[in-house]
Amino acid sequence: MITYPHMKKTATIGVTAPSSGVDPELHQIVKDAVARLEEKGYSFQIGETTWTQHKAKAAPALTRAEELNQMMTNDEVEVIIPPWGGELLIEILEHLDFESMKTKWILGYSDVSLLLLTVTLQTGIATAHGTNLVDLRGEACDPTTAMWEQALSTESGGEVIQYSSEKYQMEWDHANPSPHVFHLTEKTEWKTTTGERVEIEGRLLGGCVDVIHHLVGTPYGDVATFRRRFIEEEPVVWYFENCEMTTTDLKRSLLQMKLAGWFEECAGILFGRSAANTPVEGYTAEDMYQELAHELGIPIVYDIDCGHVPPQLTLINGAYAKVETENGQGKVTQWFK
Known part of the structure; x- marks a missing residue:
């Protein structure tokens, strides 16, 4: 447990x-x-x-x-x-x-x-x-x-319910500090690879792909043992955010996770907004999300409130979560069970 x-x-x-x-x-x-x-x-x-x-x-x-x-x-x-x-x-x-x-x-x-x-x-x-x-x-x-x-x-x-933000920050403006630090100017829109309503349930795990993919193959990244020991083999909802990677860097890292078994019994993946996701020869983050959704046969939600493009939700590793998104808006319910 x-x-x-x-x-x-x-x-x-x-x-x-x-x-x-x-x-x-x-x-x-x-x-x-x-x-x-x-x-x-x-x-x-x-x-x-x-x-x-x-x-x-x-x-x-x-x-x-x-x-x-x-x-x-x-x-x-x-x-x-x-x-x-x-x-x-x-x-x-x-x-x-x-x-x-x-x-x-x-x-x-x-x-x-x-x-x-x-x-x-x-x-x-x-x-x-x-x-x-x-x-x-x-x-x-x-x-x-x-x-x-x-x-x-x-x-x-107990449970905690969070909703997608109304606006997010495109860039820092340290010369003009705001009352709440961030400069929230752009309309938030959670997106899905199908363009349709998505509902996903499972145990949350995730973080910044740039660093957590280095756990693959080490004693510290044994997801299979964690699933057996602590969550009774329940499905996992992964959330990721990309700080500095190009789209091909990101795809390689995610495939490394897949080959290591991290996505076995994966219910879906959430991707945070990113100021990186630099396209390579026209290969965009959206292309990668579509490929990954097809390869894994799971729903993918992207541009959520998570990571280096604030603001962000508080996502609890290990909590049981239900993620719902429709018409660009999202809701995350987490149960501490």
């Missing part, structure tokens, strides 16, 4: 950098996010790795792993939210003490999604793919992003 953490309204949040830390000139945005959440009643324990960054990582792998291990076993820390993602989280996996991890939420995306998926596959503890810490520094929070609190506060056995 999946084990679901529960966040109290006055939880202590641990901030550590399992991937990238924050350069000194950007320390203020972390402090701003912490101050906003302290106003709401949260308290903080902030690890040293949060404040350092050198050669594409916050600190050496063992230092990052030890700080995360400490927070995962510290009863005072109830939720872990890294400042943001990065590049080299994969370096810490072999140093993590999965057997000693206590049941608490880890929230994030990008490179952090590699940690989230690994923890859920290894331990059966649900993890939360959603906003990162620095994006919570605004005066307000858009309705889609704000759902992280409700999702993480849902009791085991």
